Amino acid sequence: MTVSNDPPEDFERPLAGLKVLELSQIMAGPVCGVLLSDMGADVIKVERFPGGDDARGYQRPGDPGLSPAFTMINRGKRSVALDIRTPEGREALLRLVAQVDVVTENFRVGTMERLGLGHEVLMQANPRLIYAAISGYGRVGPLAQQGGFDLILQAFSGLISVTGEEGRAGVKPGISVADVNAGILAALGVLAAYIRRLRTGRGGRVDTSLLQACLQQTYWFAAAYFSKGIVAKPMGTAHPLIAPYQTFACADGAIAIGGGNQANWLRIAATLGHSEWADDPRFTTGASRLGHRRELEALMTAVLCTNTVAHWTAALATAGVPVGPVQDVGQALSHPQTRAVGMVIDNPDPRTGLDKAVGCPVHFDGHSPTRTGPAPLVGEHTQQVLREFGFDEEALRRLAEAGAIPPPRHATEPA
Known part of the structure; x- marks a missing residue:
């Protein structure tokens, strides 16, 4: 059974x-946008x-046409090219603002005000x-x-x-934690503000930042520091x-093992053929295992x-222990489980050379709301959108x- 990426005709996306x-x-704001787009x-x-979005230039040598990185978080959107400095x-823009529900921006603080388009001005155009x-x-x-x-906020916030590795200098997480999480938080804020507007009729301002998005990830580190x-x-x-809650080397790769509670620890010890570890004073409780983590890791x-990753993954999973192989990104994106939950979708886009995309991570009524379609060229829909908003030919x-x-x-569209 898989999540449907082709919902029935009567399926209505929640934000339609x-x-x-x-x-x-670039990334944080467009992540917010692609989530809202997928939801309708x-x-x-x-x-x-x-020029357009700076991320259009984020290409690797040999990338054809549109940047694949840009495409991944801008599929299904429409593009209007507009010089708001004039x-x-x-x-x-103010005429467009008066007719929409949401405006998102991720400029440096004060930029919109210098353009004469600050929050107060936009709210006057559309309360x-x-x-x-x-x-x-x-x-x-x-x-x-x-x-x-x-990168800057990952460094500033302590994430790096x-x-x-233990005993070595910190490194940047391989993913864009600050950007992606800020986009998710902004989308959450938009939805909360929308619910409030449905109740009160009032709009309002939603603010988040890369700093807040990083610091939110430090809950347990903050608890250790404050206490x-x-x-x-x-x-x-x-x-x-x-402990044990980490990756371990096997004969042909590595696996992640989650001994998150006492029951799982007992299952791990038994599956590895060392039930006596359960009675070892170094490992009898969670606190003692944590205090002797290096010894436990070595054993x-x-x-x-x-034995192999496949052997131990199967054995531990059969025993009820949370376990999984350490995969590379290609293996993860190719795994049938990833396809089953709708996180890889078919979305041919000849302008980028891509035929797949990352899907929406939230499902409704058993269906993925993921909006397919190509990412737009710069200004591809300018004439179309402005006409929809009441601009005549003159x-x-x-x-x-x-x-x-x-x-x-x-x-890039028909005139």
């Missing part, structure tokens, strides 16, 4: 009818003209508007005006200091509170190295003459 203007670029919102990506572009902003350090405080990227003054250090794959590794001509939008003959 919601209109979102995405002024955001019409996400209109307002990109600077000329008076005509600002006026056009029911939900304005969602993602910044580097937050909109208040001594560092509010500083710009921030994922707790990641890596005991413990400053966490890298522990490899080990856990600061549980377990000596046994696990005698207004479009004036905008093009002012350099606020691409002229129709240069647009």
Whole structure:
């Protein structure tokens, strides 16, 4: 059984009818946008003209056409190319704002105000508007005006200091923790504000930042610091509170074993053929195992190295122990379980050379709401969207003459 990525005709995405203007670029804001889009919102990506989203240039040597990285989090959106630095572009944006439900942006704090398009101005144009902003350090405080990227805030927040091998300098987590989590938090904030608007009729401002998105990941590290003054250090794959709870070498690879409670620990000891470990004073309780983690790791590794990942994964899983192989990204994306839960979808996009995409991680009524379709070219839908919002041909001509939008003959859609 798999999650359906082709829902029935009567399936309605929860946010159907919601209109979102995405002024955001690169990653954090667009992650928010792709989640809202998958859940049914019409996400209109307002990109600077000329140029577009900076992430369009994030390509590896040999990538064809559109950047695959850009495509992955902008599929199914529409693009309007608009120079909001011009008076005509600002006026056009305000006209769009008056007719939408949500605006997202991830500019440096103060940028929108300098453009004459700050929160107060947009709320005057549309009092029911939900304005969602993602910044580097937050909109208040001594560092509010500083710009921030994922790497910078992972460093500032302490995430890098707790990641890596024990006894060595910290390293950056391989994923964009700050960007992705900030996008998720922004989407959560938008949904909460939308529920409030349904109840009260009022719009409002939603703020989060890369700093907040990183610090939210430190719950247990913060607990250790606030309670005991413990400053966490890298522990490899080990856990600061549980043992055994880490990866272990086998004869042909590595597996992750989760001895998250006493029952699982007893199952692990029995499955590895050493039930006597359960009575060893070093390992009888969770606290004692944590205190003797290195000794326990050495004993377990000596046994696990005698057989394969497949053997131990099967044996431990049969015993009821949480266990899984350490896979690379390709193996994870190719695994049938990944396809079963709808996280890899078929989405041919000849402009990028991609035929698959990462799906929506939230399902409704047994169906994935993932919105398929290509990522837009810069300004691909400018004429179409502006007409939908009531701009007549004369207004479009004036905008093009002012350099606020691409002229129709240069647009990537039919004029």
